[in-house]
Amino acid sequence: DSGVTQTPKHLITATGQRVTLRCSPRSGDLSVYWYQQSLDQGLQFLIQYYNGEERAKGNILERFSAQQFPDLHSELNLSSLELGDSALYFCASSVALNEQFFGPGTRLTVL
Amino acid sequence: AQKITQTQPGMFVQEKEAVTLDCTYDTSDQSYGLFWYKQPSSGEMIFLIYQGSYDEQNATEGRYSLNFQKARKSANLVISASQLGDSAMYFCAMSPGGSEKLVFGKGTKLTVNP
Numbered sequence: 001d002s003g004v005t006q007t008p009k010h011l012i013t014a015t016g017q018r019v020t021l022r023c024s025p026r027s028g029d030l031s032v033y034w035y036q037q038s039l040d041q042g043l044q045f046l047i048q049y050y051n052g053e054e055r056a057k058g059n060i061l062e063r064f065s066a067q068q069f070p071d072l073h074s075e076l077n078l079s080s081l082e083l084g085d086s087a088l089y090f091c092a093s094s095v096a097l098n099e100q101f102f103g104p105g106t107r108l109t110v111l
Numbered sequence: 112a113q114k115i116t117q118t119q120p121g122m123f124v125q126e127k128e129a130v131t132l133d134c135t136y137d138t139s140d141q142s143y144g145l146f147w148y149k150q151p152s153s154g155e156m157i158f159l160i161y162q163g164s165y166d167e168q169n170a171t172e173g174r175y176s177l178n179f180q181k182a183r184k185s186a187n188l189v190i191s192a193s194q195l196g197d198s199a200m201y202f203c204a205m206s207p208g209g210s211e212k213l214v215f216g217k218g219t220k221l222t223v224n225p
Contacts, residue, residue, distance in 0.1 A: 102156035
């Protein structure tokens with residue numbers, strides 16, 4: 001158990017819908033990262049937050065947004081969902097550069 | 112742009128033997144970090160080992176060691192005394208200099224045979 005929690009574990013929804021994925025980092029970790037794992041794109045970095053502020057942005061679509069709250073939990077919002085958004089979404093957290101611990105992931109299926 | 116290459120889509124090893132999973136990277140940064148993660152069929156990503164670009168000694172964590180050859184830009188993972196539970200996907204990743212994001216390779220599927 002990495003100490004990073006993600007909910008829900010599975011999510012099934014329809015095209016055009018909006019969903020919110022939630023992540024709680026390990027206790028004391030200020031950085032939260034979001035990654036997407038899909039069959040065609042592999043594992044891709046989406047976005048990083050540090051202590052409530054956006055720190056780095058990767059290949060995140062404009063339909064996707066994220067935020068980190070004062071209690072350090074983070075949410076990834078995915079809107080206008082398309083079939084191609086079906087993937088495993090991971091949250092990771094860290095307190096140092098030499099570690100990133102991943103949560104169990106949220107498997108999103110868009111029908 | 113930074114890139115991680117894992118040339119072995121699949122590897123097979125006998126239980127109790129050692130296995131090396133290859134990883135090469137491409138970066139012009141002087142400072143960077145190299146990571147290995149294990150992803151079992153259950154899907155979670157398990158952190159295995161880290162090597163900093165300025166670390167002179169190869170990193171080791173239990174049965175895992177990272178064979179870091181900076182001039183060749185390689186960061187191979189060595190698993191000693193393989194166990195059946197080592198069967199999984201293994202991903203090599205890099206954090207480019209000044210960045211904390213991870214760039215991943217496509218992974219190697221390791222199968223440990225009894």
